[in-house]
Amino acid sequence: MAQIDLLGDVGEIIDLDAVAGSWPQRRADISVGRLLSMMDRHGVGRACTVSARGILYDDAEGNAETLAWCRDNPRLIPVGTIDLRKFAGYRAEIARLNAAGVRLWRLFPEHQGWTFELATFRRVLSALEDAGAVLFVSGQPSAVARAVAGARLPVILGVHFYQMADLLATLEEGAGLCISTRLLHGPGVLGRLVQAMGHERIVFGSGAPLASLGSALGCIAAARLPAEQRAAILGGNLRRLLGVGDDR
Amino acid sequence: MIVDAHAHIGKWYYPTAQLTVPDMLAYMTRYGIDVSILSSTLAIVYDAREGNQELAQAIEGCPQLLGYVSVNLNYLEESLEELDRYLGSGAKQGGAARFVGVKVHPLLARHRYDTPEGMALTRAVAAYGVPILVHTFGSALESPWNVLPAARANPEVPIILGHMGGDCWWEGIRVARESPNLYLEVCSTWTDPEKVRLAVAAVGAERVLFGSDATLFDAAYALGAMEDAGLSAEERALIMGGNARRLFGIKRS
Secondary structure, three states: OOOOOOOOOHHHHEEEEEEOOOOOOOOOOOOOOHHHHHHHHEEEEEEEEHHHHHHOOOOHHHHHHHHHHHHHHOOOEEEOOOOOOOOOOHHHHHHHHHHOOOOOOEOOOOHHHHOOHHHHHHHHHHHHOOOEEEEEEEEOOOHHHHOOOOOOOEEEEOHHHHHHHHHHHHHHHOOOOOOEEOOOOOOOOHHHHHHOOOOOOOOOOOOOOOEEEEEHHHHHHHHHOOOHHHHHHHHHHHHHHHHOOOOO | OOEEEEEEEEEOOOOOOOHHHHHHHHHHHHHOOOOOEEEEHHHOOOOOOHHHHHHHHHHHHOOOOEEEEOOHHHHHHHHHHHHHHHHHHOOOOHHHHEEEEEEHHHHOOOOOOOOHHHHHHHHHHHHHOOOEEEOOOOOOOHOHHHHHHHHHHHOOOOOEEEHHHHHHHHHHHHHOOOOOOOEOOOOOOOOOHHHHHHHHHOHHHHHHEEEOOOOOOOOHHHHHHHHOOOHHHHHHHHHHHHHHHHHOOOOOO
């Protein structure tokens, strides 16, 4: 497809937003093998991968599974998660994964039914700060910005472009959020966001294999950004955030 | 030949690029889309009559652009007049002659399709021999199951389940299996790589259509998803254009 060809040479592509395991809510193959084959098909070098078991069932079991996958497949970067519905043991779990080299953490209010004003979120946020983590969450920009204001860690926000007005207003108020590209598929949205916040805090994410990598990459190509901005969004910015090198 | 069976023209209430007809023609060229079938955002969001009129003017003189007559089930009488205005025997002049289907948006009108108005509209459309594109998603108001009674009662009317159920696309597939005049149009924020493949397995490639939801979405999003659908060349040819050409009577230029 022409839109993918338009990406050109962008260096190593790293996907912020990948998941693996099993998905009960609809029929989907999200096995590690499927994820790797999608990455191969689209030229994605590495993917930050979280266990669906950790999101939906048991965070510690899921995190253990993630570490095992990533040991076997160096192209997968491990992502830790804490289930705020359980909360118990979160500090030990964060310390355990931190010792194993996990830097990126994801929390899932959209799957676990909690909101950012809860004390559980504040406590886990504090523990992640102490661990020197990077946090990736999805939510309403205003609510996330309010909840993480003053936090001592980088926060990456997943946001649908339907919430773009709130996102732009939040950025105008000085929020230092990083933004995932996953759901920025409205025409001109990525370019508008680069104008509003620069390109250094925008990070490529796809949702693969639950969502199409072709769609996610197509939107980056469609934005027709200068080559250095495109390369930064597709990999360089995340490498900097996570402190990892170029693996090519 | 690629036909985009689900596209729009007009303003959106998001801070996105507001694409004009020249913008749309430019991106169609860029992506290799030969024909786009449009509904007016003004028509589906606010005033159907005003929007249809604006659309007729917009597509006049653009052979790559065809139109859906948008109707609002809260205004049945006026909707039937719109059908006649753009699809009836008098509608052969200028832009009016380029309308090839009917668009219904149950969510934006807050009006379910499984109502007397939905049934009456479907019956009326039968006289014009064109397909109906019905927006479908997961909520009760816009569920694809709401379309089934009218489809069964009017087997000669092709009804396209827009977004194939969206965030519950598997429900769209189940519904389409229930009536042979139901078709699945694939675009939505949910780009599960499996969904097009499962749609084809359930109802055959002949009843699946490509759409982009441009200008709400960048067409690159839907085109990229089709790359991951795992289709054979024959299936792809049908879905990307062959089915739409057959359903809407589009001839190769």
